[in-house]
Amino acid sequence: PCAFPYGSMAVPAAAALVQYVALRGDLARPPRSWPLGAVVAQGCHAALAAVHRYREHPDTGAYLEQGGAMRTVVLEAPDENSLLDLAEMLRQKGVEHQLWTENPEGIPTCLALRPYPKNQVQPHLRNFKLLK
Numbered sequence: 736p737c738a739f740p741y742g743s744m745a746v747p748a749a750a751a752l753v754q755y756v757a758l759r760g761d762l763a764r765p766p767r768s769w770p771l772g773a774v775v776a777q778g779c780h781a782a783l784a785a786v787h788r789y790r791e792h793p794d795t796g797a798y799l800e801q802g803g804a805m806r807t808v809v810l811e812a813p814d815e816n817s818l819l820d821l822a823e824m825l826r827q828k829g830v831e832h833q834l835w836t837e838n839p840e841g842i843p844t845c846l847a848l849r850p851y852p853k854n855q856v857q858p859h860l861r862n863f864k865l866l867k
Contacts, residue, residue: 780845825846
């Protein structure tokens with residue numbers, strides 16, 4: 736089966752470029768209860784910041800060239816500590832990413848990896864479920 740919902744691309748699923756975004760799930764639940772739009776905006780900010788920060792990387796350019804076939808996977812970090820732990824683990828493993836902090840509150844809300852071949856980074860993210 737084709738791993739791409741957009742048609743027949745010749746790239747095998749394992750080598751497919753994906754941008755992973757890990758968003759705090761607790762933001763939308765009490766006691767914070769942020770509106771859906773505010774939570775989605777955090778993911779957008781993080782993804783754009785990561786693409787901008789790593790804009791010179793060949794994988795970032797190749798990812799953006801895919802246009803409507805770009806693949807983004809949004810994962811849930813249950814809370815602030817799990818997000819910060821993920822950021823530290825990625826830093827230690829040399830995985831390039833951008834942690835997004837909502838200001839002026841100073842609340843870490845999301846992180847996004849630069850686009851990577853899926854098989855290079857998926858093992859680091861196995862403990863995170865898809866955001867629902």
